[in-house]
Amino acid sequence: MLALVLSVALSGNPPGDATMVKGSADYTRTLKLVLEHKQGKLTLKELEKKVVALKLPPHPLGCAYVMSPVPAPPPGVPFEPASMPSDWVGTFGEVAMTFWRGDLSKENYDALHLAAHGKQAGFPNCKR
Numbered sequence: 001m002l003a004l005v006l007s008v009a010l011s012g013n014p015p016g017d018a019t020m021v022k023g024s025a026d027y028t029r030t031l032k033l034v035l036e037h038k039q040g041k042l043t044l045k046e047l048e049k050k051v052v053a054l055k056l057p058p059h060p061l062g063c064a065y066v067m068s069p070v071p072a073p074p075p076g077v078p079f080e081p082a083s084m085p086s087d088w089v090g091t092f093g094e095v096a097m098t099f100w101r102g103d104l105s106k107e108n109y110d111a112l113h114l115a116a117h118g119k120q121a122g123f124p125n126c127k128r
Contacts, residue, residue: 024083030054030094034104044108048115051095056116059091063113066096092116 018031030051037047059066066088073079084097095112098104104112 027094
């Protein structure tokens with residue numbers, strides 16, 4: 001949990017801010033939905049419906065890939081936890097980024113994943 005708190009603190013994004021950090025692929029649409037839920041504007045069920053409507057498939061390497069913690073870089077190398085790789089665009093990696101930013105709980109991530117991908121073989125490590 002300390003790593004997550006530290007990663008949010010390092011991101012330079014204030015809580016509730018949907019601005020993409022420099023160098024990040026764009027996951028604004030997904031982040032805005034999660035932030036609306038976080039602010040109480042959407043229930044979890046409403047958020048689930050909206051995320052399902054995005055039809056985000058698993059990343060080609062599977063959902064476990066986007067939920068794997070990234071090791072800290074060596075000293076002196078900048079780390080930006082809110083920066084999403086470009087190959088995650090249009091996949092469920094967009095939702096995972098909202099978790100890594102600290103805007104979505106693991107429980108809510110799991111609920112969204114279940115709503116979007118169902119109880120596939122290997123859940124929560126689903127593949128295409």
